[in-house]
Amino acid sequence: MIIYSNHKGQDMLQVNVELKERRYPIIIGAGLLTDPQSYAPLKAGDKVMIVSNPTVAEHYLATVQDTLTELGCCVDYVLIPDGEKYKTLDSLNMIFTALLEKNHNRDTTLIALGGGVIGDVAGYAAASYQRGIRFIQIPTTLLAQVDSSVGGKTAVNHPLGKNMIGAFYQPISVIIDTNSLHTLAKREVSAGLAEVIKYGAIFDLAFFEWLEQNIDKLVTLDQNALEYCIQRCCQLKADIVARDETEKGNRALLNLGHTFGHAIEAHMGYGNWLHGEGVSVGMLEAAELSRILGDLTEQDVARLEKLLARAVLPTISPDNMEPAEYLPYMWRDKKVLGGQLRLILLKSLGQAYVSAQATEAQVLAAIERFTQR
Ligand code: NAD
Ligand code: GLY
Numbered sequence: 001m002i003i004y005s006n007h008k009g010q011d012m013l014q015v016n017v018e019l020k021e022r023r024y025p026i027i028i029g030a031g032l033l034t035d036p037q038s039y040a041p042l043k044a045g046d047k048v049m050i051v052s053n054p055t056v057a058e059h060y061l062a063t064v065q066d067t068l069t070e071l072g073c074c075v076d077y078v079l080i081p082d083g084e085k086y087k088t089l090d091s092l093n094m095i096f097t098a099l100l101e102k103n104h105n106r107d108t109t110l111i112a113l114g115g116g117v118i119g120d121v122a123g124y125a126a127a128s129y130q131r132g133i134r135f136i137q138i139p140t141t142l143l144a145q146v147d148s149s150v151g152g153k154t155a156v157n158h159p160l161g162k163n164m165i166g167a168f169y170q171p172i173s174v175i176i177d178t179n180s181l182h183t184l185a186k187r188e189v190s191a192g193l194a195e196v197i198k199y200g201a202i203f204d205l206a207f208f209e210w211l212e213q214n215i216d217k218l219v220t221l222d223q224n225a226l227e228y229c230i231q232r233c234c235q236l237k238a239d240i241v242a243r244d245e246t247e248k249g250n251r252a253l254l255n256l257g258h259t260f261g262h263a264i265e266a267h268m269g270y271g272n273w274l275h276g277e278g279v280s281v282g283m284l285e286a287a288e289l290s291r292i293l294g295d296l297t298e299q300d301v302a303r304l305e306k307l308l309a310r311a312v313l314p315t316i317s318p319d320n321m322e323p324a325e326y327l328p329y330m331w332r333d334k335k336v337l338g339g340q341l342r343l344i345l346l347k348s349l350g351q352a353y354v355s356a357q358a359t360e361a362q363v364l365a366a367i368e369r370f371t372q373r
Helices: 054-071 089-101 116-131 142-148 178-183 186-203 205-219 223-243 250-255 258-268 275-292 298-310 323-331 360-369
Strands: 002-005 011-017 024-029 047-052 074-079 109-114 134-139 153-158 161-168 173-177 343-348 351-355
Touching: 011 223, 024 223, 047 054, 047 089, 047 116, 054 074, 054 109, 054 178, 074 089, 089 116, 089 153, 109 116, 116 134, 116 142, 116 153, 116 161, 134 142, 142 178, 142 186, 142 223, 161 258, 173 178, 173 223, 178 223, 186 205, 186 223, 186 250, 186 275, 186 298, 186 343, 186 351, 205 223, 205 298, 223 250, 250 343, 250 351, 258 275, 258 323, 258 343, 275 298, 275 343, 275 360, 323 360
Parallel strands: 024 173, 047 074, 047 109, 109 134, 134 173
Antiparallel strands: 002 011, 011 024, 153 161, 343 351
């Protein structure tokens, strides 16, 4: 982690994603969006297309436009409808149309201003428009700040499965202005905390314990706690992405709870359960499966459940979803290989691994524990 001073002399944090010639910085601090220096390497004369949605645009579009105009950039923008159900090929096409109508060429830069939906759709647009243009992530939800804006996974959904059409495509920088979290709904803050807790459960028992001490401060957006937490998550993610950019190995660990969670999201209809909410219940189901396989203890599962509940997250499966209804979605998961269901499970709190050993009966038993009866 690096500490640098912004234009007002305030300390800002920087974490680098070390990908050789595609290395890029993640900068973290309060007020970054109003600082022209944050948008480097953009410079006077550069063309920019901002992609956002009406909700985020109302709060932050003018600030980003004004700061980029101050820098001397030529700024256009396009808004796609708000919500997971618009993470589609149609939204992608709206971005392409705006780029073409405004004569944007290969030298343009796309800026994703919003949560994970905007970041994923705009990222895929950048990966495919004229075979690839530069893009910058400005994540404005906690989930996007700790996870989706870092690491280059971009995608849209298909009615039959989440994130089924996409690409690995890295941004040239990530600008995390913690001030943007103050306009976020509490439910969305909690959804972001699910991904935060995930990092502790997968990689870092000390961070999990720090979360047990500080989760209430994060729920109320305490600035110091937030900065530490975002920096820690970005560092953990940057380290894993640098070692395994395209998920041939350990990057898959970041999907703890996701195979279960994606099934909930798809079954409930995209947007009805938030991604982080699905991940919360999914992590518990994965933890219970780890207990059934003899790795976690009952106390470990209870500890995870308590932390998620304190983060104001769901800890029980949707009441109209039977365990067997998870399976069709789980079999379509991108981690399924050679006809085997591969799941991220826990050896202990703070240590995840990829497992192909669970039987369908064990998976169903794990889901059953977190099903309302
Ligand atoms: P989201 O993008 O839908 O944002 C949540 C809501 O908050 C939206 O209504 C949005 O308009 C609003 N919003 C965003 N910023 C705001 C702000 N500062 N103030 C007020 N409202 C604001 O949801 P999300 O939780 O950010 O992202 C979820 C998506 O991210 C899912 O599609 C998931 O698949 C994806 N994801 C991707 C990765 C990855 O590695 N690419 C990782 C995790 C999740
Ligand atoms: N969110 C999982 C990943 O980026 O790999």
